Amino acid sequence: MQLQCNFLPQDDGHCGWYETLPPPPPSTPLRGTVQADWVVLGAGLAGLAAARRLGELQPDASVVLIDAKRVGFGAAGRNSGFMVDLPHDLTSHSYTSSHEADHKIIRLSRGAIDYTREIVQRHGIDCDWREQGKLHGAANARGMHALESFAKGLSALGEPYRLLSAEDMKAVTGSDFYQAGLHAPGCVLVQPAALTRGLGQNLPENVRLFEDSPVLKIETGQVHSLTTAQGFIKAPRLVLANNAYAANFGQLGLKGRLLPIYTYASMTRQLTAEELARLGGEDSWGLIPADPLGSTVRRLGNGRICVRNSFTYNPRVQASAATLQRVKQAHRRSFDNRFPMLPNVEFEYTWGGALCISRNSGSVFGEIAPGVFSAVCCNGLGLTRSTIAGKLIAEYALGMDSDLLSIMLEQPKPCSNPPEPFLGLGVRSALAWKEWTAGVEL
Template sequence: MSDHEAVRTPADTSMPGWYGILPPPKAPEVLRGRHKADWLIVGAGFAGLAAARRLAQLVPNERIVVVDAQRVGWGAAGRNSGFMIDLPHELGGEHYGGSQDHDHKRIRMNRTAIEFSASAADEYGLRKFFVRAGKYHGAATDHGVAVLREFEKHLTGLGEPFEPLDALQLKEITGTNFFVGGTFTPGTVMAQPAGFIRGLAEGLSRRVQLFENSPVTSLQTGKLHTAKTAEGEITAPRLILTVNGHLESFGYFKNRLLHVFTYASMTRPLSKSEQTAVGGEPHWGLIPADPMGSTIRRIGDRIVVRNTFTYNPHMSTSEKQIRRIGAVHDRSFQARFPMLGQAPMEFRWGGHLCLSLNSAPAFGEIEDRVFVAGCCNGLGTVQGTLYGMLAADLAVGNNEPMVADALKEPSPIQLYPEPLMSIGAPMKLWAMQKRAGREL
C-alpha cells in the first residue's frame, strides 16, 4: 500500500470566456460517502473523458467513475485556444517542426486523436463545438514570413498540404492589415473547448458516473486503489490519473514537470457596426509565426487574443497577474484591430500548461494497475485526447500498435536544480517572448 497526499489541488481563478458564453450547467454531483467502481479516473479534461469514453467502448459492462476537482470545462480543458492541431507544433522551437521521422509519427497520432473526437462529436451532437476549419499562421514581419516559408518546406518534405498567403489574402480573412504573409494548413479542428468537453461529459453520462467539485486529497494505491475527497471516497482495482501537471501534486514525476501559465482575453460581443468595421470572415483561428507570439481567434461577434507565458511552479495564477497580462493583450489587440479602438474585454483568464524539458509526455503504468496520461506540452486538446485514449487501451490490455509507439517515447527528464529553475525558467520565457517581437 502506498499513500499519496495531494500537496495541492486545482483551483483556477477567473471565468474562462469559453465557459462564460455557455448556458450555466446543471448542479454538480459531488462525491459523498463510500463508493466502489471497476475503473476510477481522476481528472475530467480531454484526457480523462477520452479515457472514460474508450473504456466504455472496451468494457461496456463495467462501472466507470470519473472524479474532478472543479466543474467540467472550468479548468485547463476550457482555458485553451481550442486548436486541435494535427501537424507538428513544438512550442519551444523557433518554428513548429521537428525531424521528419518524429513528425510523421506525431501527425499519425494526432490525427487518430482528432478522429476519436470527431466520432464523439457525431455521437453526442457536438458538431457546433468541433469544426474542421484548418488554421492560419500569420507573420507580422519579414522574418516571420521567412520562418513560415521554412515551415512550408518542412511540410513539403512531409508530403503535407498547405497554402501560402500574402498580406492581401490574410486581410480578406482577418480584416486586419497587421499581417504581411501567412500559411494555411487544412487539418486543424477549431473547437469551442468548454462547449465540447461539457458536451462530451453529458454524452458519457449514460455510461459513466461523474463527480464534480470533488478534489481528491489523497490516494492510496495497492491491491485496491482508494481516492479520498473532503466528503467521500471511492475504491477501484484500476486507476487512471489524467490530472496533467497535478501528477506532481500526488508525488509522481517530481522535479520533471514544468508548470507554465498562458493567458487570454475575449471581447464582449461586437456590435454590427464594429463587425462591419473589422470586415473579414466571421470565424477563423490564427497562430503566430513565432510560437511565443499572439494567437487570435474570431468566433462570430467576439475576438479572442492569447499570449504571454509565465513560470508558475505552484500551479496557480492570480487575479493581479491576469490583469497585468490583460494590458499586454489590449496592446496586441489594438495593434491588430485599431478600427475597434478600446473595445472592452468581457473575459480574462489564465490556464495551466504542463511541459517537460524534452517535450516528452507522462504516460504509462507507474504502479501496478495505476496508469497516467499527462504532460501534454501545450497541446492538451489533441494530445490529452490521444494519451487518455491510449491509457485506456493499455490498462485493458488492448494490443494497439499506437500504445507501443507511445510507450517507446521518452519520459520527462529531470528539471535543472534550484535556484536554476526559478531564475532560469522566467528568463528563458522572457527571452523567447522578446524574440517574438512584433509577433506578440
C-alpha cells in the same frame, strides 16, 4: 504509497468560453464511499477520453471519473480551441521537429480528431465544430523566418498548405498587421468548453462522473483509495489524468520532470454590426503565431475576438490576480496592434490555464506503479494530444495492441529538470527572452 494533492485547481480568472455557455445542471459531488473497477482522476480531455474508452471496452466494469471542478471549467475548456493535427512543438522555433517524429505526431493527432469527430456527430454535441484549418501569421522578420521553416517542414512531410500574402491575410482577418501567412487545412476549431461539457454529458452508462470534488489524498495499494472532503473512492486501478497537477507527485517520479506552465486569454464583448463591418474579413478564423511565443487570435462566429498570449512558470498551479491584470494589458496591446479600427472594444473575460510541459516534449504514458496508469503531460496541445493519450491509456491498460499505441509508447519520457531555484530562474528567464525576441509577434 501516499500522494498528497498539495495544489488544487483554482478559479484563475473568468473564462469566456465557459461563462458564455448556459449554466450547467447541478453537479454530483462525491459523498460517502464508492467502489469501482476503475477510477480516473481529472475530467479534462485525457480523463474524459480514458473514462469513455474504458467504459466502451468494458461495458460490465464500473468506472468513476472525478474532478475538482465542473467539466469544462479547467484547462480543457479554457484553451483556444485549435485541434491541431500538425507538429506543434512549442520548444522549437518553427513548431516542427525531426521528420520521423513529426509523422508519428500527425498520426496521433489525427487519431484524436477522428475519435472526437465521431463522438461529436453521434451525440450531436453543439460545440461550433469547424473543419476550416488554421492560419499561421507572421508579423516580423523572425516570424517570416519561422513561417518559411514551417512551410519547408510541411513540404518535406508531404502535408498540404497554402502560402498567403499580406493582402490575403487582410482579406481573411480584416487586419493589415500580418506580413504573410500560411493556411494549413487539417486543424479543427471548436468552442472548447462546449466540447468538453458535451463529452462529459454523453459518457457511457457505466461511467459515473463526480464533479466539484477535489481529491485531497491518494493511497495506492492493491485497492487504491482517493479521499475528498466528503467521501472516498476505492478502486484497484487508477488512471492519472490530472496533467499539470501531477507535477507534485514525487513518489511516482513525476516531481522534477514536469513544468506547470500557464498561458492566458482574453475574449471581447460581442462586436456590433457596425464594428464588424469596419473590421471586414471573414466571419470565423483561427490564427496561430508563426513564432510560437507570439499571439494566437480567433474571430468567433458569434462576433467576439479571442486573444491568447503570455506564458508563466507557476509551480503552485494557480494564477495570481496581479498576473491576470498584467496579461490583460498584454492582450490589450496585441489587440490594438492588430485591430486599430476597433479602439473601443473592451475585453469581457480574461483567464489563465495550466499546461503541462516537459523540457524534451516527453509525456508520462504507461503504468507508472502497480495498477496506476498515467496519461499526463500534454505539452500544450491537449485537444489532440491529451485526448489520444487518454484513449490509448485505456487500451494499454486492457492489454490491447495497435499501431497508434506503439507510437505512443515510443514517445520520449520527460527528462529531469535542474533543481530549484535554478529551474525557476532558468524557465522564467527563457520565457522572458523568447517573448522579448518574439517582439511584435506578441
